[in-house]
Amino acid sequence: MTLNNEQRQLIEEFGIYQENNGFQPAVARVMGLLLVSNKAELTFEEISEALNISKSATSNALNMLLNTGHIEYTTFSGDRKRYFRIKSSNWREFFVKKMEDLSYLNGLLKRVLEVRKRDNPVYDAKLNDFISFLDYMKDRMPSLIDEWEKSRK
Amino acid sequence: MTLNNEQRQLIEEFGIYQENNGFQPAVARVMGLLLVSNKAELTFEEISEALNISKSATSNALNMLLNTGHIEYTTFSGDRKRYFRIKSSNWREFFVKKMEDLSYLNGLLKRVLEVRKRDNPVYDAKLNDFISFLDYMKDRMPSLIDEWEKSRK
DNA sequence: TCATTAGTTCATAATTTACAGAACTAAAAA
């Protein structure tokens, strides 16, 4: 597990990005490492050593990432180790989750409109604008993905 | 400042949503209150009392939200109080920020491709897919917003 | 000029989080 300085730097930057997305620091670093490393698959030990985190932190991080479907592992017969890698199918899911998040927000905002009673209708109108915008986005998203796929061919 | 149970509930749910977006609990509740309250504009005191948070927590939350451009206030002559409200222009900015966030991620991923040296080209291919997808999204977003605006008329 | 109001700042307390280290377990190897 040799990492050059650029790789180490990138792991940190990606780590901070994912911390801001609500991941624990060590978990975020593991994702960064699996993304940036020259080897696609790394063992428990390699991860623990490369990132200088304890076995318990490594265990915790890997299990969290397994549970949330961010990583997976393969095994080889006659080798007790597991080889962890980023679940590559996950990019699409990641984006879908971002959209679902907006969808959840939109649900909250619709309830806000139902619950509050404002004298000045301008406020409700503005909020309605945003709600309609989010609805529109959600609507268009599938065809947008479609178009992208076609444009690739 | 009377809030019914639905409103209180919604403030909490919106609060948790915004906590997950990186806001402090009290800050998130202040946003929720300003969104859900029947009055569009609330004073320092009303906010502090409605949410049952100390003056210092209120001061801190309001200044944070002012600094980050999430709220604004008006004043009335002969009245020393400030009347805080959500900056309504901000919905658009909120969405733009989400997109910028994806754009930042995309920048990181492009650097990942440059830095790592994978034997199996399939991994790079998959990552390239995602990068190209994000690029495509960023490209299409302005015209999508355009279309939405036209569809409103 | 003194009191009040509206809000800020500071020290500190309470809570949460994030991780290390050690003891442990279960399977495989010797």
Next chain:
DNA sequence: TTTTTAGTTCTGTAAATTATGAACTAATGA
């Protein structure tokens, strides 16, 4: 059968976060 390996779980704690309350400030009003 004992040892090694690969990882888990549990306990303690350092550090960070978040909020409180009290003291303070600056402006207004009486």
